[in-house]
Amino acid sequence: MKYIEKLRNSGLRPTKQRLQICELLFDTEKTFHFTINELNQKIKDKIDNKISLATIYNTVHAFEKKGYLKQIPVNSNQTYFDTNITDHHHFYNLKDGKLIDLEKSDVGPINIKKKIDGKKIKSIEVLVKLED
């Protein structure tokens, strides 16, 4: 299994649940955006055994901490995650709450001219809201 190494290298034990979640999240043609609720549905659909909701939360947060997932800042009652961990931006379709990737090259360089003493920039994220 290709994820056993990955998990071990991160100090995470390669449990059955984590490996199954890895497959759902990372064994895909394209990267994608999801909420915990959507991931929970997908797990119910595609996996025989049950994975408890608590484990899904734990796993997603563990993966986020290790940098295998990113959280996307949007105004929603649910948290959005992204399996695309490259530096990129998003369209946010207000109609259906779906995110669409905007590659860095689709936006051009962003030059933050203001500086805050003693702080450094961790990330720059652009959210482009779309309406009809």
Add this chain to the structure above:
Amino acid sequence: MKYIEKLRNSGLRPTKQRLQICELLFDTEKTFHFTINELNQKIKDKIDNKISLATIYNTVHAFEKKGYLKQIPVNSNQTYFDTNITDHHHFYNLKDGKLIDLEKSDVGPINIKKKIDGKKIKSIEVLVKLED
């Protein structure tokens, strides 16, 4: 009272509660960012009578709908609002969860090269996360 007109013109009755909230939000030297919880505290501190939490939510959402407040997309369990309704961006200090304004001139023009059929851009928001 200067807010009576403003509210009436928006189709909102100028109630005591709304006028008091207007003063707290808009009678300030500088604009500011707040969560409902912080606004609730400020109301308890600066206003004699009580305003119920439901009214605070109702009022903030009514003001947002009328365009007197903006919601800022951040990853937080609470919703952040902004009394600065001009087009601008934000630093987000991860340490204390505080927002700092970034004027458009502090960021420079953002050119979104990608187009989505049948959709138009409603807003472009940049969030710059800060760490130590």
Add this chain to the structure above:
DNA sequence: CAGCTTTTTAGAACCATTATAAACTAGTCT
């Protein structure tokens, strides 16, 4: 004031997320 609509309010409900603590599992060491 009367009549009608909007607003306020306390409290309940909702629901995403986090905490708890007991059962289970993976890895390590004989």
Add this chain to the structure above:
DNA sequence: AGACTAGTTTATAATGGTTCTAAAAAGCTG
């Protein structure tokens, strides 16, 4: 293998921000 330990999963409860409810209060118009 068995025993030991730390890490993980799980059902379930708790938390907490936000929304809903429905009755009382307030604003508006005539």
